[in-house]
Amino acid sequence: MSEKKLLEVKHLKQHFDVPSGLKTLKLKAVDDVTFDIHEGETLGLVGESGCGKTTVGRSILQLYKPTAGEVYFDGELIQGKKTIREFRKKAQMVFQDPYSSLDPRMTVSDIIGEPLDVHKLYSNRAERDEKIKYLMDLVGLSSEHASRYAHEFSGGQRQRIGIARALAVDPKFIVCDEPVSALDVSIQAQVVNMFEDLQAKLGLTYLFIAHDLLVVKHISTRIAVMYLGKMIEIGPANEVYHNPIHPYTISLLSAVPVPDPNIARANKRIHLEGDVPSPLHMPSGCPFRTRCPRACAECAESMPELKEVRPGHFVACHKAEG
Amino acid sequence: MKKNNETLPKKNPLSLQLDVSKFELATEDEKFLQQRMRPSTTFFKDGMRRLSRNKIAMTCLCILIVIVLIVTFVPMFYPYDYSTQLGITPGQPVDGSFKNLKPFEYSSTELARIEAGEKIFPHIFGTDALGRDYAIRVIYGTRISLIVGLFASIIVLIIGTIYGSISGYYGGKVDLVMMRIVDIIYSLPDLLMIILFSVVLKQTLNLEGTVLEKLGVGMISIFIVFALLYWVGMARLIRGQILTIKQQDYVLAARSIGAKGSHIIRRHMLPNCISVIIISTALQIPSAIFTESFLSFMGLGVSMPMPSLGSLASEAIDGYASYPYRLIIPAIAICLIVLSLNLLGDGLRDAFDPKLKK
Ligand SMILES: Nc1ncnc2c1ncn2[C@@H]1O[C@H](COP(=O)(O)OP(=O)(O)OP(=O)(O)O)[C@@H](O)[C@H]1O
Numbered sequence: 001m002s003e004k005k006l007l008e009v010k011h012l013k014q015h016f017d018v019p020s021g022l023k024t025l026k027l028k029a030v031d032d033v034t035f036d037i038h039e040g041e042t043l044g045l046v047g048e049s050g051c052g053k054t055t056v057g058r059s060i061l062q063l064y065k066p067t068a069g070e071v072y073f074d075g076e077l078i079q080g081k082k083t084i085r086e087f088r089k090k091a092q093m094v095f096q097d098p099y100s101s102l103d104p105r106m107t108v109s110d111i112i113g114e115p116l117d118v119h120k121l122y123s124n125r126a127e128r129d130e131k132i133k134y135l136m137d138l139v140g141l142s143s144e145h146a147s148r149y150a151h152e153f154s155g156g157q158r159q160r161i162g163i164a165r166a167l168a169v170d171p172k173f174i175v176c177d178e179p180v181s182a183l184d185v186s187i188q189a190q191v192v193n194m195f196e197d198l199q200a201k202l203g204l205t206y207l208f209i210a211h212d213l214l215v216v217k218h219i220s221t222r223i224a225v226m227y228l229g230k231m232i233e234i235g236p237a238n239e240v241y242h243n244p245i246h247p248y249t250i251s252l253l254s255a256v257p258v259p260d261p262n263i264a265r266a267n268k269r270i271h272l273e274g275d276v277p278s279p280l281h282m283p284s285g286c287p288f289r290t291r292c293p294r295a296c297a298e299c300a301e302s303m304p305e306l307k308e309v310r311p312g313h314f315v316a317c318h319k320a321e322g
Numbered sequence: 323m324k325k326n327n328e329t330l331p332k333k334n335p336l337s338l339q340l341d342v343s344k345f346e347l348a349t350e351d352e353k354f355l356q357q358r359m360r361p362s363t364t365f366f367k368d369g370m371r372r373l374s375r376n377k378i379a380m381t382c383l384c385i386l387i388v389i390v391l392i393v394t395f396v397p398m399f400y401p402y403d404y405s406t407q408l409g410i411t412p413g414q415p416v417d418g419s420f421k422n423l424k425p426f427e428y429s430s431t432e433l434a435r436i437e438a439g440e441k442i443f444p445h446i447f448g449t450d451a452l453g454r455d456y457a458i459r460v461i462y463g464t465r466i467s468l469i470v471g472l473f474a475s476i477i478v479l480i481i482g483t484i485y486g487s488i489s490g491y492y493g494g495k496v497d498l499v500m501m502r503i504v505d506i507i508y509s510l511p512d513l514l515m516i517i518l519f520s521v522v523l524k525q526t527l528n529l530e531g532t533v534l535e536k537l538g539v540g541m542i543s544i545f546i547v548f549a550l551l552y553w554v555g556m557a558r559l560i561r562g563q564i565l566t567i568k569q570q571d572y573v574l575a576a577r578s579i580g581a582k583g584s585h586i587i588r589r590h591m592l593p594n595c596i597s598v599i600i601i602s603t604a605l606q607i608p609s610a611i612f613t614e615s616f617l618s619f620m621g622l623g624v625s626m627p628m629p630s631l632g633s634l635a636s637e638a639i640d641g642y643a644s645y646p647y648r649l650i651i652p653a654i655a656i657c658l659i660v661l662s663l664n665l666l667g668d669g670l671r672d673a674f675d676p677k678l679k680k
């Protein structure tokens with residue numbers, strides 16, 4: 001892994017207008033998020049359902065127009081039609097739902113060939129077929145199945161088709177949006193391993209989204225934790241996993257099942273009180289303060305900034321100390 | 323089998339334990355068969371295969387094909403014409419014996435000609451009160467009814483699809499305004515509107531000397547009403563379809579690849595709508611035919627001497643007691659066409675609607 005920053009996200013905000021009765025409310029799905037991704041690494045992004053992980057991924061790829069903030073890729077600001085079109089060849093996405101992300105009226109070869117068609121990445125029919133065959137081999141699909149429809153495949157196979165489609169433009173960076181959470185536990189490991197193999201083979205960089213910390217720990221170089229649209233902790237995977245600092249990360253980790261019953265009993269589970277507040281009515285100050293066991297007066301007043309508590313380990317909490 | 327039973331310990335007859343001897347190892351061939359997926363087909367072939375298995379739909383399709391063939395080709399070599407009043411030749415006294423003939427009955431003049439060795443085509447359904455051959459009038463009436471159904475459905479299809487896709491694709495405020503207009507039109511009582519239209523148009527439209535004259539004001543007003551009122555159902559359907567497709571991840575995936583709007587509409591939206599469009603058009607035809615028949619029956623449809631199934635039935639009401647078959651024949655024709663089209667439409671829906679597909 002190099003120290004070169006491939007992707008820089010600065011003060012990214014994504015607010016949605018949600019009609020509520022007569023007025024429209026602002027839903028801050030992602031609020032002022034800043035982070036980098038280094039070339040060749042995997043950044044794991046975790047958080048509860050609805051905290052804005054998918055929105056971060058889609059805003060980075062400009063599938064939603066960000067409300068504010070900048071995204072730099074390879075040092076270049078992503079803005080304007082032309083840059084975005086070029087950017088689409090370098091950054092791709094694998095979707096959460098392997099069922100709705102494949103058009104039921106298209107054959108596998110048409111799905112994988114679509115990016116090739118859109119960017120005219122071949123000179124003749126034979127070259128197109130050749131490329132599709134290569135991509136199918138790459139993700140472990142038999143190329144005899146090229147003329148089948150997506151509904152004829154299992155969830156794991158469908159996700160492989162989605163990965164092949166993302167790889168068709170030969171990207172450098174892929175946002176993997178919970179690529180395994182819709183799959184059977186028995187094939188999750190297979191698909192995660194394939195992501196790792198592909199990374200080694202093609203030199204890819206991933207933003208790997210998951211709500212399962214175990215999956216992320218396995219594949220990530222660094223882990224970022226989100227809560228209610230804010231990034232609250234980010235650091236090297238081992239650091240975050242073994243020495244979490246933010247109270248939310250600690251509670252998340254205590255919820256991870258431990259295989260050894262003796263350790264599990266010794267490990268006190270921290271139960272979070274209350275529900276996640278609605279993103280429409282965010283608490284003032286720290287978003288976690290309604291459920292935080294260590295909340296104090298200061299927490300209600302100001303939002304804590306991300307601070308480097310240990311080398312490379314950033315935490316957004318007033319009470320965080322090395 | 324018997325030998326196995328002897329070697330195995332005796333089993334309680336009520337036991338649910340499986341009999342191991344009944345199982346055999348699968349051969350390599352059988353294993354291979356298990357592995358194979360079903361052969362790949364295109365979406366259209368798949369749908370057609372399912373349709374062809376549906377006996378009811380296929381019967382209806384055959385009936386419709388026969389009706390269409392009769393209606394297109396029989397008038398070409400049929401010796402009588404739908405508007406000619408038999409027995410009336412210019413410059414000669416009117417021959418009244420042609421009026422109100424029973425099926426396969428000949429008029430007295432015709433009988434005389436047969437005596438003389440001439441061959442004369444029978445009046446299969448007899449003649450009407452004006453001495454016109456009834457069979458050809460029924461055939462012509464069916465033709466008119468089918469044409470009205472088809473064209474009205476095409477009008478509905480075009481307007482509804484365009485309106486619905488625009489509304490669904492742009493969404494937001496555009497959608498809101500367009501759908502409120504649809505709601506207003508939807509709430510108008512359609513038959514009342516048709517009757518008002520034909521009454522008003524009859525007085526204002528001047529069709530003399532144009533091609534449309536032959537069709538008649540009633541027919542024109544039916545088309546206008548279909549164009550103005552009946553597309554709303556189709557528009558709603560298509561809009562709903564587009565809205566659901568728009569939210570599918572594969573559209574987002576296409577955008578993430580860098581596909582433009584036109585590419586997405588062509589490659590993703592239309593192919594996913596097409597079955598709904600085909601099915602609802604197929605179901606629209608019988609409703610249009612029924613409306614036309616109903617209006618013609620009320621005297622608002624086609625104008626004389628052009629027959630339609632509805633106007634034939636309406637004319638037959640007068641002589642109902644003496645000539646009941648003149649009412650029954652067009653009524654059966656209407657029922658047969660409407661029923662066949664409806665059942666075929668249902669069959670198409672079952673065959674092509676992916677939601678019902680497993
Ligand atoms: N297009 C949109 N319009 C309005 N609100 C949206 C939109 N997309 C997402 N949201 C809202 O933004 C918030 C974050 O959603 P997001 O899908 O990013 O969560 P997530 O972390 O990916 O959750 P999950 O783990 O369930 O996938 C949610 O409250 C969601 O309702």
Ligand code: SF4
Pocket residue numbers: 246247248286287288289290292293294295296299304316317318319320
């Ligand atoms: S800032 Fe305060 S409320 Fe927020 S996590 Fe830290 S201690 Fe808890």
Ligand SMILES: [Mg+2]
Pocket residue numbers: 053054055096177178
């Ligand atoms: Mg998500």
